[in-house]
Amino acid sequence: MSDTHQDAHEISRRAVLKSAAIGGAAFVAGGTVLTGCASDLQLHSVELLEAKGEWLSKRVWCLSGNKVLSAGAGSPMVATTAARQIYRPRSAEEISCVVRSLPANTAIACVGGGHESSNVAAFASSEAIVLDMAHLKSIEFRDDDQGTLVTVGAGVVFRELVEALKVHHGALPVGTGPGVGVVGFLVNGGLSGYFSRRLGLLGQRVEGMTIVTAAGDIRVLTRADELLTAMLGAGSALAIVVDVTIRMANEKVVQLAEQRVMAFESRAQAVEFSRGAVRFLRDRVLSNPSVSVEVVVTGTKVIVATLVFYDSFQGSAAEFVKPLEELAAGMKLPVVAQAHWTSWYETASALWPVINGQKGDPLATLQHCFGTEGMPADQHLDFVCDTVVGQSPLDEAELSIIEIRTLGGAALSGAKVPSGNCQHTFFVNLVTLYDAKPKTPQQRQEIVELTKRVVDKARLVEGLNVDFSGTHSQADDLDRSTAAAEMFGSEALAQTVKAMKSKMDPDNRLRFHPFAKFL
Ligand SMILES: Cc1cc2nc3c(=O)[nH]c(=O)nc-3n(C[C@H](O)[C@H](O)[C@H](O)COP(=O)(O)OP(=O)(O)OC[C@H]3O[C@@H](n4cnc5c(N)ncnc54)[C@H](O)[C@@H]3O)c2cc1C
Incomplete structure (x- = not known):
């Protein structure tokens, strides 16, 4: 095990032992903490x-567009969880206690930030219990010989992490939604449109993790564990995450960012602007690893172009834009707003x-x-403009957005x-998005x-x-599957x-995740 892995292991191990100590029972065996409900900690x-x-x-930010089809126009959307019980644990040991106290085939759903688009975990089923991670709010920083590590509890959302990183002059490839759960994002392979080209996916920066298995064991994973890698894109199907340890970057990775907001009137204008913008994206930005661009076309009839200039960028950002x-x-599209940010924090929080x-x-x-996967060809760019921008329901679902982004860079390498x-x-x-209340079922x-x-x-x-x-x-699209x-x-x-x-969850207790069609 490398020093880094050992350090990450140690910090997580300490966190587990701290939480286990609250409950009073923990038996350490080769990096795995086995625990049951101690006499002083019962269900x-x-x-x-x-x-x-x-x-x-x-707890949920939105309802799936597939789940709002039956209610009548203007009538309240009756939505409640089907789960039998909702627990709010405060430690790894409390999670372990819940898991072990239930019959071994009881289904378990986890809810972190509540932003997953099919609400699969929040709705769950009548045989299931929900673990609501809202109390697991710890954010702890620690230095090692390679820099700074941050250990984040499973109830932390991005707004809280970004504010904490600001104090420590740090940066991470965070998601745009302030209420998105850090763990829910990470275990499903989340990306940052602004920062992943420079900092990779958040999961690619993970050094360790504390989990509770479907059998109720508490385990501390390091990068030496094959399971840790699997957790960083499919983790919601594999185990219950208690906390995750991530290697922080320095805030200086972002030099500055520029944003221009243009108004458009007709869809034809949005298509035409996109046609030029995607070629700029491919020909000027994808070939330059020190810049990223995101072009967003919205149902509210604006186009938002955001360029992020990383630490390696040389030259004039004004010229680049x-x-x-x-x-x-x-095209005579008026620039209705513009912004100039000079820090990672301003950029990370800009869309809140x-x-x-x-x-x-x-x-x-x-x-x-x-x-x-590689450079987009003309046919891909044309499809995005003519079909995605041209035919998506931007008028019918007025809050919808189409985000056209550069990726690659550190995420790819x-x-x-x-x-x-x-x-x-x-x-x-x-992102098809609308207020469901005034819409008829049709x-x-x-x-x-x-x-x-x-x-x-x-x-x-x-x-x-x-x-x-x-x-x-x-995940809940019927008859359509990747x-x-x-x-x-x-x-x-x-x-x-x-x-x-098959190894970690043979009874499929953890079945409320976006991969249910495959796993
Ligand atoms: C406004 C908004 C902005 C977004 N921005 C981005 C973005 O910039 N980049 C991006 O990649 N995605 C983005 N997303 C998508 C978002 O990252 C995913 O939907 C993510 O899965 C949400 O995580 P959550 O914890 O908020 O949701 P939840 O619904 O609570 O959880 C999502 C899934 O993760 C599982 N899970 C949660 N916590 C745990 C845990 N502790 N252990 C095991 N499993 C767990 C749940 O069971 C569920 O299956 C955005 C979504 C919205 C609505």
């Missing part, structure tokens, strides 16, 4: 939530007010992604984790059909991959994940 001492009905509406400004000027403003009663969503997100150079995310169905039509067409484009991670796919090899990045990684699933 009834773990917090049990009584108000199940309210819980779901408070000019072709996009000229493209907008040539926008996301907080996306409201619905409830919000309904469908998530899909498209991308290429880093260690492979089982997520297609680290195999792709070019990435497009279609309108909601039409939004589903329009979205599916775009996804079905994408599957016919040679070299374009579709729905290749747990963070950017819609292949396990695409989801986990390769056939070999898919086989590794399947083997791990």
Whole structure:
């Protein structure tokens, strides 16, 4: 074991022992802490939530667009969890106690930030219990000889992690949503559109993890464990995460960022601007590892172009952005807002007010992604403009966004984790999003059909991959499924994940995750 691995092991091991000590029973055996319900820690001492009905509406950010089809227009969307019980554990030992106290075939669902698009864990089933991780809020920093490690509890969301990193002058490839769970993002292979080109996926920076297995054992994983790698893209199917230890980068990795917001009136204008912007993305940005770009087309009729300039960037950012400004000027699209950020923190938190403003009663969503492993060819770029931008339900689902992004860089060259997100150079995310309340069931169905039509067409484009991670796919889409090899990045990684699933969870207790079609 390298020093780094040993250090990560030690910090997690200490965290486990600390939490185990609260319950009073822990037996350490070769890095594995075996524990049961001690006499002073019984199931009834773990917090049990009584108000199940309210819980779901408070804990999920949105409802799946596939789950809002039957309620009548204007009527309240009745949505409640099917789970038998909801526990709110406060430590690894409390989780272990719940798991061991239940019959060995009881299904278990975990909820972290509550942002997964099919709500599979939050709805669960009548045979299942939910573990709501909301109390596991610890964020601990520690230096070793290679820099700084941060250990994050399973209830921490990105807003909390980003604020803590700011104090420590740190940076990480975080997700854009302030309320997205750090662990829920990481165990499903999450990516950062702004930072992954420079810092890799968050999972690629993980040094250790504390888990509770489906049998109730507490284990501390290091990079020497094959299971740790499998956890970093398929973990929601394999074990219950208590905390994760991540190697922090320095805030100086980001020099500055520029954002331009252009208004458009017709869909034809959005398509035409995208046609120029995706070629700028391919020809000027993908060849330059010191820059990333994200072009977002929204249902509210703006195009947001954000360029992030990393520490290695040399030259003038203002000059670099000019072709996009000229493209907008040539089309007479007014620049309605612009921003200039000079720190990682400002860039990481920039979209929080926008996301907080996306409201619905409830919000309904469908998530899909498209991308290429290498440089996108003209046919891929044309498809994105003509079909994704041209035909997605931006008018029908007014809060929808299409994110067109550069990936590759450190995400592509880093260690492979089982997520297609680290195999792709070019990435497009279609987020269908709307307030479901004023829509009739027919309108909601039409939004589903329009979205599916775009996804079905994408599957016919040679070299374009579709729905290749747990963070950017819609697990409850009926009769439409991607292949396990695409989801986990390769056939070999898919086989590794399947083997791990049989070994770690032979009774499939952990069945509420985005990979249920494969595992
Ligand atoms: C507004 C918004 C912004 C987003 N931004 C990004 C982005 O920038 N990049 C990106 O890649 N994705 C992004 N996503 C997608 C998001 O990362 C995924 O949906 C992620 O899985 C959500 O995690 P969560 O903990 O919030 O959700 P949850 O629904 O709580 O959990 C998601 C899944 O992870 C499992 N899980 C959660 N905690 C644990 C645990 N402790 N142990 C085991 N399994 C667990 C759950 O069982 C469930 O299957 C965004 C989503 C939204 C709605």
